[in-house]
Amino acid sequence: MLSFDQKIAILESFPELQRKNVSLGRVNFHYEESAHDKKTVAYHIHPNGNGYIYAALIPDCPADDKGMVNIRDYSEEQLRSLVEQSIRSLSGNSAAAPIESGTAPSAAANEPKNEQLWQGPDNQTLTLRMEDDLWFVYAGLNLDSVFESLEEAEEYLNEEGFAPAL
Secondary structure (H helix, E strand, C coil): CCCHHHHHHHHHCCCCCEEEECHHHCEEEECCCCCCCCCEEEEEECCCCCCEEECCCCCCCCCCCCCEEECCCCCHHHHHHHHHHHHHHHCCCCCCCCCCCCCCCCCCCCCCCCEEEEECHHHCEEEEEEECCEEEEEECCEEEEEECCHHHHHHHHHHCCCEECC
């Protein structure tokens, strides 16, 4: 996970974005030249690692109902790519490329990770996360299913047409 300072440095590297400090130490970044009413690209980047990027206009991007993507566990490459696509989508350029999938290692890794992304039909993304000795499957912020073992969760995801994101 990138630190708060690393995320801020990445966002500040985009000259077209303007930093706006907000409450509780959080920071927003606006794209003032947006062709849309929406100008916020980065929302509530927080010292605890949380933060969101606006992605409602990016085709096949797994955004929540407000059009935001949580970037808590994004790598530098993934964050840069998503910010570029967000700016491009707000500029009115409809040629926004699809986002790079995967913010966590695949299930094929030697040891199971506590959180994994799975890609499915129509570029849908589900998150498989271990919490309190159970495996939870999330669609965005919504809980989809709960399993007692990783094997059960992986079997379910495979049956539904999902595969570990690489």
